[in-house]
Amino acid sequence: MKSYKTILIAGAIAVGLYFFLHTKKIIHMTPQQKAAWHEKVSHVMAQMDMAEKIRAVKAARKKKAAAGGTPETETPMTLMERIMAIRAAAEEKLKEAQEEQGTGFDYVREKTHPTPATSTAKKIAEKLGKKIAEEAAKKIAKKVADKKAADEKKRADDKKKAKEALDKLVHDIFNPFYHLGRTEKKTKI
Numbered sequence: 001m002k003s004y005k006t007i008l009i010a011g012a013i014a015v016g017l018y019f020f021l022h023t024k025k026i027i028h029m030t031p032q033q034k035a036a037w038h039e040k041v042s043h044v045m046a047q048m049d050m051a052e053k054i055r056a057v058k059a060a061r062k063k064k065a066a067a068g069g070t071p072e073t074e075t076p077m078t079l080m081e082r083i084m085a086i087r088a089a090a091e092e093k094l095k096e097a098q099e100e101q102g103t104g105f106d107y108v109r110e111k112t113h114p115t116p117a118t119s120t121a122k123k124i125a126e127k128l129g130k131k132i133a134e135e136a137a138k139k140i141a142k143k144v145a146d147k148k149a150a151d152e153k154k155r156a157d158d159k160k161k162a163k164e165a166l167d168k169l170v171h172d173i174f175n176p177f178y179h180l181g182r183t184e185k186k187t188k189i
Contacts, residue, residue, distance in 0.1 A: 045090040053086050060085035
């Protein structure tokens with residue numbers, strides 16, 4: 001009886017030591033830090049190309065097949081397992097990127113954006129557009145100037161007609177007999 005108890009105690013100690021030694025290191029983070037970390041990982045996952053995702057899923061399938069003792073082609077993977085495999089690959093990629101970055105004082109050459117190439121046709125179209133715009137502006141300016149001149153001429157004609165009508169009215173009021181033929185002017189001697 002005593003031997004069973006000692007075997008059970010030794011087994012329990014062995015299992016406890018196994019779990020104790022194979023635990024992950026727990027890093028205490030605030031909820032904001034966790035959210036930021038998950039956001040970074042999600043961002044890296046979104047930037048991964050399809051080949052990287054497939055490689056990650058195949059590696060996870062291979063690991064699961066080895067653990068289960070089944071052939072790799074017959075090992076089913078759930079959607080969650082595939083997502084977790086891709087997420088683990090993204091975390092690993094993020095850690096590698098952070099290690100590559102160094103202390104922050106390393107020289108990092110910034111990528112220069114290429115200058116946009118303009119085609120010859122576009123340049124010609126811009127020049128023609130400018131010429132057409134200048135010609136249109138000249139035509140519009142000429143039309144405006146002609147209209148102003150016509151308006152001023154009409155205004156001058158109206159003013160002249162109004163003055164003639166006023167002169168006639170004044171002449172008719174102050175000289176009522178003018179229309180009867182009295183055209184002689186009296187001269188003082």
